[in-house]
Amino acid sequence: MSMDDDESLDEGEDPSENVSGDDDDADPAQPLSPDERESVEADLEDLDSMRTVFEAQGAKGVVIACSECGSNHFYGWELLRESLEHMLATGEPRMHEPAYQPREDDYVVWDYGKGYVDALADAGLEGGSRVPITRCAWCDTPVEAHFAFCPSCGRPMAVVRLFRELLGRGLDERDVRSLLLRAGFEPFGID
Ligand SMILES: [Zn+2]
Numbered sequence: 001m002s003m004d005d006d007e008s009l010d011e012g013e014d015p016s017e018n019v020s021g022d023d024d025d026a027d028p029a030q031p032l033s034p035d036e037r038e039s040v041e042a043d044l045e046d047l048d049s050m051r052t053v054f055e056a057q058g059a060k061g062v063v064i065a066c067s068e069c070g071s072n073h074f075y076g077w078e079l080l081r082e083s084l085e086h087m088l089a090t091g092e093p094r095m096h097e098p099a100y101q102p103r104e105d106d107y108v109v110w111d112y113g114k115g116y117v118d119a120l121a122d123a124g125l126e127g128g129s130r131v132p133i134t135r136c137a138w139c140d141t142p143v144e145a146h147f148a149f150c151p152s153c154g155r156p157m158a159v160v161r162l163f164r165e166l167l168g169r170g171l172d173e174r175d176v177r178s179l180l181l182r183a184g185f186e187p188f189g190i191d
């Protein structure tokens with residue numbers, strides 16, 4: 001009846017101290033739960049899609065508003081990919097990057113980027129499958145495929161892409177031109 005009491009009198013060494021003399025088992029990382037794994041794997045996929053779209057536009061990485069420490073963390077593409085893969089492999093939590101101040105414009109806000117690639121996917125578009133254009137339709141300045149605006153005259157390249165896309169779907173060029181004019185775009189002299 002009183003065996004428990006007897007045992008509690010023994011003030012010998014804590015057996016846990018004798019199990020291991022080294023630090024190998026100190027603070028072991030817990031493996032991720034299935035839910036956590038799934039979420040990290042989804043992040044990796046999103047990251048890959050975002051990189052495809054935004055790296056071509058000159059973005060150096062993403063910025064994530066951290067729910068744990070409340071600050072913004074800036075990650076280069078490769079750094080974040082390695083960090084997420086490290087999480088998958090070891091279960092260790094994501095790094096909290098030191099608060100250095102990069103050019104914020106170089107980094108895509110994660111939630112924005114995710115919304116963007118989700119919208120592309122919903123539309124059945126792979127990243128980077130924009131209608132290719134090489135020159136401004138107004139001033140003939142050479143533009144790169146990812147430009148949103150002409151670097152010379154500032155006009156929106158989306159209109160030119162839309163023009164090409166509609167022609168590609170078999171619409172009559174005159175109809176497309178008048179449609180864009182009625183929508184308020186300046187007339188342009190594309191080839
Ligand atoms: Zn943080």
Ligand SMILES: [Zn+2]
Pocket residue numbers: 136137138139140141150151152153154155
């Ligand atoms: Zn132009």
